[in-house]
Amino acid sequence: MPGPDGVSFIALLHPLDRLRALGQLRQTGQDLATLTGASSAMAKLLRSAHQAASSQGAILIRGEEEVGKARLAEAIHFASERASAPLVSLNCQALPSERMALELMGSDEAGQERAGKFELAHGGTLVLEQVEYLAAPMQAALLQLLKTGRIQRFDSARLLPLRVRIVATSSADLEQRVQEGRFGRQLLYALQGCELWVPSLRERIADLPTLIAQQLQAQGREPAPRFSRAALDCLLAYSWPGNLGELRSALAHALLHCDEGVIPPEALPAAISQGHRLLADEVVGQPLLTLAELERQAILRCAHACKGQVSQMAQHLGISRTTLWRRLKLIGIDPADYHG
Known part of the structure; x- marks a missing residue:
C-alpha cells in the first residue's frame, strides 16, 4: 500500500499471536517495584525509570558491566502500558554481523519469510543489550526505525511499519566511539532522548x-x-x-x-x-x-x-x-x- 511519502510498504506478514509463538516471547516478568533501591543513588534512578516507563520514546540505559542494566530494561517494560505486549531481547555482541542482520531484520530470501526481532517485538519492547557492538548497517537500520517507524527486511525492498519501543543498554563510552567513527552520532542523539545511568555497586x-x-x-x-x-x-x-x-x-x-x-x-x-x-607473602x-x-x-x-x-x-x-x-x-x- 502507498505510504505518506509515496513509498510502498506492507503490513505485518504474520498475526501478532503467531509472532509471539515463533519467538517464545517474554510476557511476564518483574516490574520496577521489585528492584532494590534504599540508597539515594538507586532511589533517584527508580524515580527516573518510572518517568521513562510512562513515556513512549527510546531509552538508553548506561552504566558499568554487571550493574543490572538488562533487568532495569525488563522492569521498565513491565511497568509501562506495553506490559502485556511482547518483550524481546538481543545481545548485540552475541552474534557475528552477518547473522545479526537476519536476527534483527528478518528475511524474504528464497521465498521463505522469516520475522526478525524488530517484528517479533511489534507493539512491545525490543531490548538491545550492548548496543555499541551493532555494526554500521544495523545502526543505520535502527536509526531508520527510530525516525520513521519502518524497517526493511534483509534482501527485500519492502518496508514494514512497526510500533516498537527500543531500549538500548551500553557499558561503553559511546561519545568516544562516535569520535572514533565506530558509533553513529545521529543514532546516539536519537537514543539519548531518555538516558538512564545505573549506579555501580x-x-x-x-x-x-x-x-x-x-x-x-x-x-x-x-x-x-x-x-x-x-x-x-x-x-x-x-x-x-x-x-x-x-x-x-x-x-x-x-x-x-x-x-x-x-x-x-x-x-x-x-x-x-x-x-x-x-598478604603473608607481601613485603611489609x-x-x-x-x-x-x-x-x-x-x-x-x-x-x-x-x-x-x-x-x-x-x-x-x-x-x-x-x-x-x-x-x-x-x-x-x-x-x-x-x-x-
Whole structure:
C-alpha cells in the first residue's frame, strides 16, 4: 500500500499471536517495584525509570558491566502500558554481523519469510543489550526505525511499519566511539532522548545488606545462612569492581566454604577478606589498596558504625565536619543512606 511519502510498504506478514509463538516471547516478568533501591543513588534512578516507563520514546540505559542494566530494561517494560505486549531481547555482541542482520531484520530470501526481532517485538519492547557492538548497517537500520517507524527486511525492498519501543543498554563510552567513527552520532542523539545511568555497586553500598539477604534467601536453605559482623564489614568495605556479578560469585564462594549457619570472613574470596590487610607473602609496607581506597573504607565503616551521623563520624575520624562533607561528596557517599 502507498505510504505518506509515496513509498510502498506492507503490513505485518504474520498475526501478532503467531509472532509471539515463533519467538517464545517474554510476557511476564518483574516490574520496577521489585528492584532494590534504599540508597539515594538507586532511589533517584527508580524515580527516573518510572518517568521513562510512562513515556513512549527510546531509552538508553548506561552504566558499568554487571550493574543490572538488562533487568532495569525488563522492569521498565513491565511497568509501562506495553506490559502485556511482547518483550524481546538481543545481545548485540552475541552474534557475528552477518547473522545479526537476519536476527534483527528478518528475511524474504528464497521465498521463505522469516520475522526478525524488530517484528517479533511489534507493539512491545525490543531490548538491545550492548548496543555499541551493532555494526554500521544495523545502526543505520535502527536509526531508520527510530525516525520513521519502518524497517526493511534483509534482501527485500519492502518496508514494514512497526510500533516498537527500543531500549538500548551500553557499558561503553559511546561519545568516544562516535569520535572514533565506530558509533553513529545521529543514532546516539536519537537514543539519548531518555538516558538512564545505573549506579555501580560501590555507589549504592547502602543497598548491599538487602542484596546479600535476597541472594541468601534465593539459595533456599533453611534456616537461611547469615554473615558474621566481621564478614559483613569485609563486604561493606570492598569496592566491588565486578559489581553484581562479582557479588553473586562471592556469595556462592562463601556458601561453598561454610558448613554452618554463620559465615565467617575466612569463607569469603581472598580479594574481599584480605583486601584491607597485607598478604603473608607481601613485603611489609606494601598495601594492597591505594590511600584513596583506604580512606574510602574508613569512611564507609564509620558511616555504618555511626549510622550516618556526620558529627559522630567527624569525631571518630578526627576531622572537621566541613572536611568530612567534602570527602563524602568526593567519593559519592550520602550519610542519609546509613540512618537507622
